[in-house]
Amino acid sequence: AQSVAQPEDQVNVAEGNPLTVKCTYSVSGNPYLFWYVQYPNRGLQFLLKYITGDNLVKGSYGFEAEFNKSQTSFHLKKPSALVSDSALYFCAVRDYNTDKLIFGTGTRLQVFP
Amino acid sequence: DGGITQSPKYLFRKEGQNVTLSCEQNLNHDAMYWYRQDPGQGLRLIYYSQIVNDFQKGDIAEGYSVSREKKESFPLTVTSAQKNPTAFYLCASSIVGSTNEKLFFGSGTQLSVL
Numbered sequence: 001a002q003s004v005a006q007p008e009d010q011v012n013v014a015e016g017n018p019l020t021v022k023c024t025y026s027v028s029g030n031p032y033l034f035w036y037v038q039y040p041n042r043g044l045q046f047l048l049k050y051i052t053g054d055n056l057v058k059g060s061y062g063f064e065a066e067f068n069k070s071q072t073s074f075h076l077k078k079p080s081a082l083v084s085d086s087a088l089y090f091c092a093v094r095d096y097n098t099d100k101l102i103f104g105t106g107t108r109l110q111v112f113p
Numbered sequence: 114d115g116g117i118t119q120s121p122k123y124l125f126r127k128e129g130q131n132v133t134l135s136c137e138q139n140l141n142h143d144a145m146y147w148y149r150q151d152p153g154q155g156l157r158l159i160y161y162s163q164i165v166n167d168f169q170k171g172d173i174a175e176g177y178s179v180s181r182e183k184k185e186s187f188p189l190t191v192t193s194a195q196k197n198p199t200a201f202y203l204c205a206s207s208i209v210g211s212t213n214e215k216l217f218f219g220s221g222t223q224l225s226v227l
Contacts, residue, residue: 009153034215036216041220041221041223042220042221043117043119043203043205043218043219043220043221044156044203044205044216044218045218046215046216046217049215090155090156100146100158100161100171101216103155103156104155105153105154105155106153106155
C-alpha cells in the first residue's frame with residue numbers, strides 16, 4: 001500500500017535561515033507526490049507536486065522540493081524562511097489503486113523573528 | 114471568485130442528533146471529497162464522489178452519510194452513530210481523470226459535541 005511519513009511533528013527555524021520539512025514515501029512503482037500547506041482554521045492549499053522529470057520541483061511562495069528516489073524522500077525546502085511561512089505542512093502520495101491522495105500526519109513549521 | 118464554500122464554519126451537535134455540513138463548489142469539478150482532520154492524525158478520507166448520483170466510502174465512512182444530487186454540491190451528514198464526531202471537516206474537489214490532479218479545499222467546518 002502507498003504511504004507517506006513525516007517524521008517531525010514540529011520544525012523550528014529562525015527567520016532568514018533555510019528550512020527543510022521532511023517526507024519519506026513508500027510506493028510500488030513511480031510515485032506522484034504532493035505538498036500542501038494549511039494556515040490556522042483554513043483548508044489546505046496546494047504548494048507543489050512531483051510527477052516525473054526534474055528531481056527539483058519549484059512551487060508556490062518560494063518553496064521547492066527535492067525528489068530522491070534512492071532515499072525515497074521528498075523533502076520540502078526554502079532558502080530563506082519568513083515568519084509568514086509558519087503553518088502546518090502535509091506531504092501526500094497518490095494511491096495507484098484508488099487514485100486518491102494519502103496524506104501524512106503533518107509537520108508544524110514555526111518561524112521565529 | 115471560483116472556489117469551494119463550506120458552511121457553517123462552526124457547528125455544535127447534541128447527543129443523538131444528526132447534523133449536516135454543506136459543501137458547494139463552482140469550479141465545475143467532477144470529483145468531490147470529504148476529509149476529517151484530527152490533531153496529529155493528518156487527513157482521513159470519509160467519502161468521495163466522482164460523478165453525480167454516485168459516491169464511494171473512504172477509510173472512515175462509518176457514522177457518516179453523503180449525497181451527490183448536483184455536480185456542485187456534496188453535503189455530509191454526521192449521524193448519531195458517529196460516537197466521536199468532534200473534528201475539523203474539510204471538503205475538497207478536483208478534476209477527474211487526471212492522475213496528477215491537485216485538490217482544491219474549502220475553509221473547513223469545526224464540529225463539536227455539546
